[in-house]
Amino acid sequence: MKSEPKIYSFDDLKRDRETVWDGVRNYQARNFLRQMQVGDLAFFYHSNIAFPGLVGLVRVVATLADPTQFDPNSRYYEPKSTPECPRWQTVRVEFVETFPLISRETLKQEFSTEELIVLRQGNRLSVMPVVEKVALQILALANSKIAQS
DNA sequence: GCCAACGTTGGC
DNA sequence: GCCAACGTTGGC
Numbered sequence: 001m002k003s004e005p006k007i008y009s010f011d012d013l014k015r016d017r018e019t020v021w022d023g024v025r026n027y028q029a030r031n032f033l034r035q036m037q038v039g040d041l042a043f044f045y046h047s048n049i050a051f052p053g054l055v056g057l058v059r060v061v062a063t064l065a066d067p068t069q070f071d072p073n074s075r076y077y078e079p080k081s082t083p084e085c086p087r088w089q090t091v092r093v094e095f096v097e098t099f100p101l102i103s104r105e106t107l108k109q110e111f112s113t114e115e116l117i118v119l120r121q122g123n124r125l126s127v128m129p130v131v132e133k134v135a136l137q138i139l140a141l142a143n144s145k146i147a148q149s
Numbered sequence: 150g151c152c153a154a155c156g157t158t159g160g161c
Numbered sequence: 162g163c164c165a166a167c168g169t170t171g172g173c
Contacts, residue, residue, distance in 0.1 A: 048159050122166035
């Protein structure tokens with residue numbers, strides 16, 4: 001799950017404890033959101049900063065229709081959506097743990113663009129899947145960094 | 150339905 | 162700040 005820290009950082013999530021991943025208006029990203037289930041873990045990625053990369057772990061605690069689509073005052077308002085037939089789906093996530101930055105540079109050294117969608121040039125999705133094998137390797141990397149610090 | 154123009158994202 | 166890579170929009 002990717003966010004610009006200037007807009008919403010991992011520290012913001014740590015402070016809030018939970019957040020709704022609202023405002024995603026890309027169909028491919030929405031389809032990934034639909035696949036997410038309560039209990040799923042996700043990495044939090046900081047984008048559009050000097051040192052982009054993974055900064056921690058979050059967990060899905062609920063799946064829901066994106067509430068902003070029903071709010072006429074929201075920039076994400078979707079007049080065609082109704083509570084019975086919402087167009088945009090999302091999840092609520094909770095803070096799990098912070099780990100020392102796994103930089104984009106490190107990720108590129110360790111993984112290919114086939115393995116990690118976030119490494120692909122021109123990638124613009126706010127949510128993207130990571131296969132289990134790669135996820136476990138990243139977790140191992142995170143744990144070794146925690147052990148070092 | 151095609152596609153040029155435009156706006157946005159995000160690495161560098 | 163630049164610019165490549167997208168997605169979206171809208172004229173036709």
